[in-house]
Amino acid sequence: MRHFRLLVVGNGVSAYGSYLNLVALNVFIYEVTDSALAAGLFMAVRLMTSVVSGFVSGRLVSAYDRKRLMVGADLTQCVAMVALLIAPAGGRAGLLYVLAVVTGFCSTLSGVALRSSIPEIVGPELRVRANSLLATGRSLAMIAGFASAGVVVAQLGYVAAISLDAASFAVSASVLMSLPIRTRAEKVASAARGAQVPEGKQRGASGEGKAKNLGSLILLRAAPVLAVMIAVRAADGLGSSSHNVALPVYSSALDPSHPATFVSQFWATWAIGNIVMQQICGRWTGRDGRQGPGERAFAIGACVMSAAFIVVFAGLPTGVAVAAALVAGMADGLTEIAYVSRLQAAPDEQRGRLFGLSASVENTGFGLGMLVSGALLDRFTPLQVVGLLHGLAIALCLGMFVVLVRYGRTGGGAVPAAGASAADGAAPTAGPSAEGAAPPAGPSVESEAR
Structure with missing residues (x-):
């Protein structure tokens, strides 16, 4: 759990930046466009992207290394924030909607990858405790982000708020890259790397692949x-x-x-x-x-x-x-x-x-x-x-x-x-347990939205 606690800290830092920007960006959009409709459209684009990206994210985290996907998602959001900062004033209005798509997709991808990886990182028997730590970290980040947003924007300005968000994603990506964690089951990781299938079993493997697509x-x-x-x-x-x-x-x-x-x-x-x-x-x-x-x-x-x-x-x-x-x-x-x-x-x-x-x-x-x-x-x-x-x-x-x-x-x-x-066709285990024994036992909705 020591490595996972460091992961929780990194995730909490990025969550803080996200909640800070949830407030700062809405006001920033209104200031740049002078339109309440534009601010509402930004949130709508971000939410619609999150809806669509849920299905895409499920396929990606099933086929590729989840740790790399999470690092890539954090770095992509960091680059998007920096691009908004260095863009000329006249081009920022258009970039805001690109940012809505990027953040909506990357936050969903990162969330799906992390949640599906927890049993492999800490073991199935510790997943409830790990989920608790992760949720607590994000809740504390939400409180800190919302509480400090007004002060940061009022005292330091939008550039500082967006810079803090970009830095938070960079910190999260750095923590993830430094941790020696496994995010995939060993046999699934081998299959994802394209392990050789004996010729006599190719037909059976093909049928299994079709089944796994569903x-x-x-x-x-x-x-x-x-x-x-x-x-x-x-x-x-x-x-x-x-x-x-x-x-x-x-x-x-x-x-x-x-x-x-x-x-x-x-x-x-x-x-x-x-x-x-x-x-x-x-x-x-x-x-x-x-x-x-x-x-x-x-x-x-x-x-x-x-x-x-x-x-x-x-x-x-x-x-x-x-x-x-x-x-x-x-x-x-x-x-x-x-x-x-x-x-x-x-x-x-x-x-x-x-x-x-x-x-x-x-x-x-x-x-x-x-x-x-x-x-x-x-x-x-x-x-x-x-x-x-x-x-x-x-x-x-x-x-x-x-x-x-x-x-x-x-x-x-x-x-x-x-x-x-x-x-x-594996037989199911015993019926549902009131205690959530494994197995069986899971802001969203993104955490930010809820």
């Missing part, structure tokens, strides 16, 4: 619980977008003279709850072999999270609303760890495509939710909009409970054991 679909058919979890994450993306859009509106209605007060209280409290639960999940492993939260914990956490977000907008006293935000943060941290750890229980050759599919589904849900929430808020109250979209997530969670009950004794919800390919 790896994520085959795995989802073999593990319906996993498919329902991904659907719940899509609904969660819808709900997340609703409270992100509704929060400024609700906060302004609470205190028109200080519209940012409740927003700040909400996110600070949410972050505290998120970090606390991530640390609890990291210590979940015990002597009895439990490996952290599993499918039932995911379903319960998703229900509690959505219900808590609805309570935040119910017009209750501020203290109660802040307490609900704390509960929402804790439940969000629980579902994130449970979900990622569950996906990581898949065989290495299918894990990358699963995470790529998940990234696309989550970003699609979040993007669609932004459009729907914005349109609905013109006619309905924040409580009605948040209640509708988070209520959909609760309904899907109840459906997931039905799937868990149905497949709990038959093993239909389990993923194949790590190292065994679903395409090869």
Whole structure:
């Protein structure tokens, strides 16, 4: 875990730069273009790129060395930031949309590569603890990035903010290059290097290759619980977008003279709850072999999270609303760890495509939710909009409970054991575990978006 802790530090540094720029770039775009539409278009281009790149990233991390992909993604984003800085003032407006495509693609690729590599870096039995460390690092980076953005931009200017972001990616790439970590299973890495196949087995290998091209679909058919979890994450993306859009509106209605007060209280409290639960999940492993939260914990956490977000907008006293935000943060941290750890229980050759599919589904849900929430808020109250979209997530969670009950004794919800390919017809392991034992056991949506 020593090498992984260094990786967490490097990833946290790059995440800090990303969150800093999430604030700085939006203001910078408005200053350069003098158009609110341009700023919205930048975010839309970045989100759409993230949706499309999820599928591409899944294929890339299944075929190439993941460590090199992560280093390349960090260096590409660093170069893009530097190019924006040195570009003449007249050409920056066009470069901003190129930057949106580059950052959207590279951040998704890096996230998919890292999440799918964790079981190989630390071992399957430590993946829950590793996910906890990684999530905590990014949560702390989010707090630091958002908190310092205003100060950095106001005191040092946009050039300093963008330079910090470029430097953060350079630091992350340097840390990754220096660490002696393995990001691929040995047999998968050999196959990716083009290992020789005996002539008599070429036909069989060809059939296996075709099966692996459908790896994520085959795995989802073999593990319906996993498919329902991904659907719940899509609904969660819808709900997340609703409270992100509704929060400024609700906060302004609470205190028109200080519209940012409740927003700040909400996110600070949410972050505290998120970090606390991530640390609890990291210590979940015990002597009895439990490996952290599993499918039932995911379903319960998703229900509690959505219900808590609805309570935040119910017009209750501020203290109660802040307490609900704390509960929402804790439940969000629980579902994130449970979900990622569950996906990581898949065989290495299918894990990358699963995470790529998940990234696309989550970003699609979040993007669609932004459009729907914005349109609905013109006619309905924040409580009605948040209640509708988070209520959909609760309904899907109840459906997931039905799937868990149905497949709990038959093993239909389990993923194949790590190292065994679903395409090869390997028998699934025992049914889904409430404790998330491996196997089976997983801001997105990108972390920045959520």
